[in-house]
Amino acid sequence: MATWMKVVPLNEVPKLGARVVTHGGVDIAIFRTDGDDVFAVNNKCPHKGGPLSQGIVSGNKVTCPLHGMNICLNDGKVMEPDEGCVATYPTKVEDGVVFMEV
Secondary structure, X not given: OOOEEEEEEHHHOOOOEEEEEEXXXXXXXXXXXXXXXXXXXXXXXXXXXXXXXXXXXXXXXXXXXXXXXXXXXXXXEEOOOOOOEOOEEOEEEEOOEEEEXX
């Protein structure tokens, strides 16, 4: 059975931006697209640990601010030609509040 943790009000996550939360000692970036889709991924780029929350969001991907690696927010996979992935966490929005499955 899923356990959902209340994370942040949706209006506190900027469109095309992110907010960082910590769970179990891990920094997780909560992203919001321009269409109000919400994604949660580990905040460290798999390349050199860059803070993904400071990256540029475009569609359902984020570009690492350090070296330009593109990461799909749907599944955490790095887009070709690069390789790697980051952990993702299911999210949902209810009554204007973002929840994350833990």
